[in-house]
Structures are given as structure tokens and as C-alpha cells.
Amino acid sequence: xxxxxxxxxxxxDVEAPDExxxxxxxxxQQAASVPAEIPLRVRNLRKTFGGIVAVDDASFEVxxxxxxxxxxxxxAGKSTTFNCIAGAHTPDSGTVQxxxxxxxxxxxxxxxxxxxxxTFQIARELAxxxxxxxxxxxxxGQVGEQLWKSVTPVARGDVIEQEAEIRDRVWETLDFFEIDxxxxxxxxxLSGGQRKLLEMARAMMTDPxxxxxxxxxxxxxxxxxxxxxxxxxxxxEQGYTFLLVEHDMDVIMENxxxxxxxxxxxxxxxxxxxxxxxNERVVEAYLxxxxx
Amino acid sequence: MSAATDxxxxxxxxxxxxxxxxxxxxVTDAVVGALQESDLRIVxxxxxxxxxxxLVLTVAxxxxxxxxxxxxxxxxxxxxxxxxxYSTLALALNLHWGYTGLFNIGVAGFMAMGVYGMALLxxxxxxxxxxxxxxxxxxxxxxxxxxxxVVGLLAALPALRLRADYLxxxxxxxSEIIRLTLNxxxxxxxxxSTFGFGTGGGSGxxxxxTPTDALFxxxxxxxxxxxxxxxxVVRRAAWVVVMAVFVLLVYWLLRRVGNSPxxxxxxxxxxxxxxxxxxxxxxxxxxIKVFMLGCALMGLGGILWQGSQGFVSPNSFRPIVTxxxxxxxxxxxxxxxxxxxxxxxxxxxxxxxxxxxxxxxxGNALELGGSPGTxxxxxxxxxxxxPMPLLAYAVGNISAFRFILLGVVLVLLMQHRPxxxxxxxxxxxxxxxxxxxxxxxxxDE
Numbered sequence: 001x002x003x004x005x006x007x008x009x010x011x012x013d014v015e016a017p018d019e020x021x022x023x024x025x026x027x028x029q030q031a032a033s034v035p036a037e038i039p040l041r042v043r044n045l046r047k048t049f050g051g052i053v054a055v056d057d058a059s060f061e062v063x064x065x066x067x068x069x070x071x072x073x074x075x076a077g078k079s080t081t082f083n084c085i086a087g088a089h090t091p092d093s094g095t096v097q098x099x100x101x102x103x104x105x106x107x108x109x110x111x112x113x114x115x116x117x118x119t120f121q122i123a124r125e126l127a128x129x130x131x132x133x134x135x136x137x138x139x140x141g142q143v144g145e146q147l148w149k150s151v152t153p154v155a156r157g158d159v160i161e162q163e164a165e166i167r168d169r170v171w172e173t174l175d176f177f178e179i180d181x182x183x184x185x186x187x188x189x190l191s192g193g194q195r196k197l198l199e200m201a202r203a204m205m206t207d208p209x210x211x212x213x214x215x216x217x218x219x220x221x222x223x224x225x226x227x228x229x230x231x232x233x234x235x236x237e238q239g240y241t242f243l244l245v246e247h248d249m250d251v252i253m254e255n256x257x258x259x260x261x262x263x264x265x266x267x268x269x270x271x272x273x274x275x276x277x278x279n280e281r282v283v284e285a286y287l288x289x290x291x292x
Numbered sequence: 293m294s295a296a297t298d299x300x301x302x303x304x305x306x307x308x309x310x311x312x313x314x315x316x317x318x319v320t321d322a323v324v325g326a327l328q329e330s331d332l333r334i335v336x337x338x339x340x341x342x343x344x345x346x347l348v349l350t351v352a353x354x355x356x357x358x359x360x361x362x363x364x365x366x367x368x369x370x371x372x373x374x375x376x377x378y379s380t381l382a383l384a385l386n387l388h389w390g391y392t393g394l395f396n397i398g399v400a401g402f403m404a405m406g407v408y409g410m411a412l413l414x415x416x417x418x419x420x421x422x423x424x425x426x427x428x429x430x431x432x433x434x435x436x437x438x439x440x441x442v443v444g445l446l447a448a449l450p451a452l453r454l455r456a457d458y459l460x461x462x463x464x465x466x467s468e469i470i471r472l473t474l475n476x477x478x479x480x481x482x483x484x485s486t487f488g489f490g491t492g493g494g495s496g497x498x499x500x501x502t503p504t505d506a507l508f509x510x511x512x513x514x515x516x517x518x519x520x521x522x523x524x525v526v527r528r529a530a531w532v533v534v535m536a537v538f539v540l541l542v543y544w545l546l547r548r549v550g551n552s553p554x555x556x557x558x559x560x561x562x563x564x565x566x567x568x569x570x571x572x573x574x575x576x577x578x579x580i581k582v583f584m585l586g587c588a589l590m591g592l593g594g595i596l597w598q599g600s601q602g603f604v605s606p607n608s609f610r611p612i613v614t615x616x617x618x619x620x621x622x623x624x625x626x627x628x629x630x631x632x633x634x635x636x637x638x639x640x641x642x643x644x645x646x647x648x649x650x651x652x653x654x655g656n657a658l659e660l661g662g663s664p665g666t667x668x669x670x671x672x673x674x675x676x677x678x679p680m681p682l683l684a685y686a687v688g689n690i691s692a693f694r695f696i697l698l699g700v701v702l703v704l705l706m707q708h709r710p711x712x713x714x715x716x717x718x719x720x721x722x723x724x725x726x727x728x729x730x731x732x733x734x735x736d737e
Binding site: 147 | 557573728
């Protein structure tokens with residue numbers, strides 16, 4: 001067995017007794033709300049599909065204002081973990097806390113409304129809506145989403161006023177992501193990379209506290225990739241927190257402050273990229289030499 | 293308006309096929325493109341075309357004579373009546389299916405709920421068949437629409453959690469349950485102390501007169517003889533005017549719903565519900581609300597149509613009605629409100645009334661003998677180069693041929709223009725113009 005990782009929690013079942021780090025006592029964890037510096041905390045997450053254990057006792061946390069990477073070989077359970085956090089799947093056991101509140105098993109919309117917003121691995125643009133409409137859809141708390149307010153003449157004034165505000169924000173966001181020239185196109189006509197930008201832009205329009213990005217760079221050409229990463233860094237500097245699922249090791253190593261490595265459903269290692277890079281177990285997992 | 297400029301300004305956006313989207317591929321496309329500038333113009337032109345078509349048909353069948361005007365006006369009134377009836381229903385279905393992607397194939401059932409709800413409240417207690425409370429008509433109409441909406445809610449609560457095709461089965465089943473329940477003798481009359489209540493069962497239900505009929509009653513403002521046309525035709529026309537007003541109201545309402553943040557969420561649900569949820573929209577409520585609204589409007593459509601003929605029976609609400617409304621929406625282009633109206637007009641004119649009229653003209657003109665009883669009997673004389681029996685057979689079975697025609701049209705439409713006449717249009721779902729503010733609609737492309 002290799003040296004225990006320098007950083008925090010060892011979740012692999014093998015080495016159960018763990019020296020208690022600051023946040024580890026279950027009592028403390030329940031009693032005190034999690035300090036704001038740790039917006040996302042995943043504890044002992046487990047999800048099975050039939051007989052297949054996709055996520056097995058995964059625990060990790062994401063610090064505020066960081067870009068945290070979640071990597072692992074194919075089938076390591078990254079996307080499932082992600083879906084459990086975002087509410088697309090209900091975990092079998094374990095908890096997910098966001099900003100100190102338990103969000104395990106909530107509906108996706110309830111989770112998004114708390115400021116934890118996700119994007120999808122395969123961009124899910126709303127194909128027959130224009131880029132503008134895609135972005136206009138996103139903001140939370142739109143008055144006009146109440147049917148009667150959209151319809152009755154008296155309340156319609158407020159709706160229109162808010163729509164104009166949102167529209168201006170949409171254009172700012174389009175400018176920021178440099179997709180303003182696509183504004184009036186139907187989203188279905190965009191290229192793969194442009195769709196990824198659209199997804200990010202749309203997620204940003206919800207004014208989230210934290211973004212879950214599921215392979216934001218998959219299928220994106222190098223120029224756009226650069227652009228996307230620039231945007232992510234820029235937003236991080238503005239104080240947003242990111243959890244990034246990626247399968248491309250290099251991207252993660254170059255862009256994340258903190259890396260979580262998953263393997264066979266649980267967290268294999270975590271720490272700063274330099275450490276992960278030299279971690280033997282990670283290298284083994286990636287080379288598929290588990291049997292050694 | 294903004295929708296029209298969008299569509300006109302960005303032809304590449306239509307159809308999702310950039311290779312063909314550049315220029316109008318066919319004459320039809322070009323004509324459609326030119327007409328798109330104004331919704332009113334499209335609807336008006338389509339209606340005018342149908343009126344002209346039936347002008348020709350009527351003259352062909354009646355010849356020119358003293359009765360032609362009456363026949364013509366009567367035909368036009370009947371056409372317009374059906375235009376309005378189908379338009380209301382198609383608009384409501386478009387809200388469900390075109391806008392939100394809810395595959396509701398129980399339109400007829402919700403219509404029935406509207407009509408029967410209205411009737412039970414407003415039919416006179418001493419009607420010949422069936423019984424109601426005799427309340428004023430507006431209460432009956434609102435009550436009928438509410439009943440349709442509540443039944444919609446009951447269907448929606450379990451069904452909207454299911455995938456689209458399950459919703460379809462549930463709504464179809466519900467619609468048949470409604471029809472069979474109304475047909476049952478158990479509910480045909482039902483008296484609780486002095487209150488009488490009843491659906492009339494299979495023998496149907498008497499309905500209150502339409503409000504416009506009062507104008508023509510003895511001593512009413514229009515109690516007179518009209519030149520050239522019969523009073524009954526004028527009376528019908530007066531009701532059709534009321535229906536047209538309702539169509540405009542429903543159109544206005546749905547346009548407003550569509551061009552709002554609410555409508556935007558509906559569109560998003562249609563495109564990808566999980567995305568809408570991931571952006572924090574509680575899609576369940578949106579679906580329930582829109583389902584109830586659409587059902588209420590279907591109830592209204594039922595009242596305007598079947599509820600205006602003095603009498604109604606459960607047979608008017610067979611699933612085929614739902615199918616017809618779907619055809620109207622598909623022809624017009626699902627997702628477009630104007631398209632729903634245009635589709636209704638085209639459906640009624642070309643597919644519904646047209647074949648029947650042509651059939652009867654042919655029947656009269658060719659002085660066909662009796663239609664052969666079987667298909668072989670109709671085909672066999674072709675051997676001796678006598679097409680008349682086959683023609684007579686075709687004319688005699690024109691209503692069956694209408695279905696074949698419908699099928700052929702649908703297949704051709706799916707192959708050549710799956711988006712319908714106006715379905716490729718982008719009716720922008722927003723309450724404001726989305727162009728960059730200040731720059732006057734200019735986009736830096």
C-alpha cells in the first residue's frame with residue numbers, strides 16, 4: 001500500500017480508521033452548519049443501478065472560490081456522482097450538503113434554485129429555441145413565470161420591465177462568452193463547441209453560487225477550449241466556485257487548484273494537481289493496472 | 293411582428309436544414325414566404341381562397357339561379373362555423389402539444405366535459421331530453437370550462453409524471469371513459485329532491501339557445517325577412533360572428549401566454565424537460581397549469597361548436613374528432629398559433645368539406661346510377677372500359693375516401709414539409725423585443 005495521501009480524507013474503505021481532520025466528526029458535521037468556505041460537501045454517497053455499483057461510498061468537498069476537478073477513468077462514477085449532486089439521480093445512501101443545507105434527493109429544480117447549477121456532458125441545448133431564448137429562460141425568480149401575471153394586463157407591466165432587464169443581462173453574457181453573433185440562431189444549428197459555450201452562458205444566467213460542469217471541454221476545438229477555460233478562470237476570480245468533471249487529465253492538472261480522483265465508484269485520492277500527478281495509485285488506476 | 297421579422301430575417305434558422313434553408317426551394321415556399329409578413333394577411337388569404345373554392349363548387353353544383361345566393365351564403369356560413377370551431381380547438385391543442393409537447397389525444401373528452409358542464413348548469417330543467425339547472429348561460433360556459441379544467445387536472449396529476457406516450461394513452465382512455473359515461477343510462481336523469489340533473493344518456497341532451505338566437509325571436513331586432521337568404525342562415529351567421537370573436541380572444545390569450553416567461557418555460561419543457569429543471573424551473577406546476585388551461589379552452593371549443601346546435605349527444609365526441617383537430621394542427625404547423633388557425637381553415641376546406649362537396653357535385657353532374665354494392669362489382673366493368681360504376685362507387689363512398697385522402701395528405705406532409713405550413717416559424721417566447729436595447733434592433737453579425 002502506498003503512503004497515505006498528504007491531504008484530507010481517505011475514503012477508500014480499506015483504510016477505515018482515519019485521523020480526524022477538522023471537519024470529520026459526524027456529530028460536529030450534523031450540529032454546526034458547514035462554514036461558507038465549503039459550499040459543497042458530499043458524504044458517503046452510494047448509487048447502484050441494478051447490480052452495478054456506480055458510486056460506492058464517495059466523500060469529498062469543494063472549497064469556495066476554487067476550480068475543483070473531478071477525474072477518473074471511464075466508468076469511475078464521475079457522472080453518476082454528478083447526477084446525484086444535481087438531483088438527476090437520487091442516491092441510495094449518503095448525503096449531499098450545499099451551503100450547509102442538506103440537498104440529498106431534492107428535485108433538480110429545487111437544487112438549482114439554491115444556487116447549485118449544472119451543465120451537461122452532452123450539451124443539451126434547447127434546439128428549437130434561439131440562443132437568446134435559451135438564455136432568457138435561465139434567470140431565477142422571473143415574475144412572468146406565473147401564468148396570470150404574464151396574461152393579465154395589470155401585472156404584465158412588471159413582467160415586461162423584468163424582461164427588459166433580463167434581456168440586457170443576456171446581451172452582456174453573450175458578449176462575455178463571445179457568442180453574441182449567434183444570438184438569433186436556433187440553438188440546434190450551433191456547433192458542438194458553441195453549444196458548450198451556450199450551456200455555460202445559460203448556467204451563468206441563473207446567477208448561481210456554484211457551477212457543476214460535466215465535461216465542459218468534451219468535443220470542443222482547441223481555440224474554443226482556450227476561450228472556455230479563460231471564461232472559467234475569469235469567473236472564478238469573480239468568486240464563483242466550480243466543480244469540473246473531466247476525463248482529460250492535462251486539462252484538470254493545468255486548471256484546477258484541487259483535484260479529486262475517483263476510481264471504481266469511490267474517491268481514490270485528492271489533493272493539489274502536483275501531488276495527484278505523482279500519486280502512484282492514481283497512475284495505476286489510469287493505466288488500468290489494478291491487479292498489481 | 294417580431295416573430296415575423298425574425299423569420300424573414302433569418303431564413304437559415306428554419307427547418308434545421310441549412311443546406312435547403314437558404315432560398316425558398318419551391319414555389320409554395322416562396323408564396324408562403326411572401327405572405328408571412330402579416331399573420332392577418334395569411335389567415336385572410338387562406339380564408340378567401342377557401343371561399344372562392346366553395347364559390348366555384350357551389351355554382352358548379354347549383355348552377356346560377358335564384359337560390360344560388362342563399363346556397364352560397366349558407367355554404368360559407370357553414371365553412372366559417374367549422375373554421376372557427378376547429379381553430380379554437382387547434383389553438384388549445386397547440387398549447388398542449390405544439391408549445392409544451394404534451395401529447396393529449398383526449399381532446400374530444402375535454403370538449404364533452406365543457407359542453408355537458410355547460411348544459412347541466414344552463415339547460416332548462418324541463419327540457420325534453422336531459423335536465424339542467426337553468427342557470428344563465430355565462431355561468432354555464434364558465435362552469436363547463438372549469439369542469440373541463442378540473443377533469444384535466446385529475447388526468448394530469450398522475451399522467452404528467454409519466455412519459456409522453458403514457459400521457460397519450462391516459463388521455464385517450466379518459467376521453468372514451470367520458471363519452472361512455474355520458475352515454476350510460478344511469479346518469480341520464482337523476483333527481484335529488486326537487487333538483488333534476490341528467491345527461492340524457494344515449495338519447496342526448498337539449499341545450500339552451502345561443503344568445504344570438506334572441507335577436508331573431510319574434511319581436512327581436514332582427515325579426516324580419518332577409519332578401520335572398522333565409523333567416524336560418526342569417527341566424528347561424530350571427531352565431532358564427534360570436535365564435536369568431538372567441539377565436540380572436542383565444543388567439544390573443546395564447547399569444548400572450550406564448551410571448552412570456554411562462555411560455556418560454558413551456559417551450560423548454562417541450563425541448564428538454566431536464567434542462568428546464570436544471571435551470572430551477574419546477575416543471576410539474578407549469579405542466580399542470582398549462583394542461584388545465586388547454587383543457588378549459590377545449591371545453592370552450594366544445595361549447596362553441598357542439599354546444600351551439602341546440603342538442604348534443606355523446607356520439608359527437610368520438611376519438612375521430614381528436615384526430616381531426618390533430619390533423620389541423622399538423623397541417624398548420626405545431627408550435628405556431630397562426631399556423632393552428634391556418635391549418636384549421638385548410639383542413640376544413642380541403643380535407644373535410646371539400647371532398648364531400650365535390651363528391652355530391654360529381655354525383656349530380658354525372659347522373660351516376662346506383663353505387664355498386666361491393667368493390668369487385670365496381671372494378672369489374674373496367675374490363676369493358678366502363679368507368680362509371682367505379683366512379684359511382686367512389687362517390688357513394690366519399691366519406692371513406694376522405695380518410696384515404698387524409699392519410700395520403702399526412703404522409704406527403706410528413707415527407708415534404710414535416711413542420712407544417714407555418715411550423716418553421718420562430719415565435720419568439722419573450723414579452724419584449726430581444727434585440728440589443730439601444731441599438732435599434734441591430735445585430736452585429
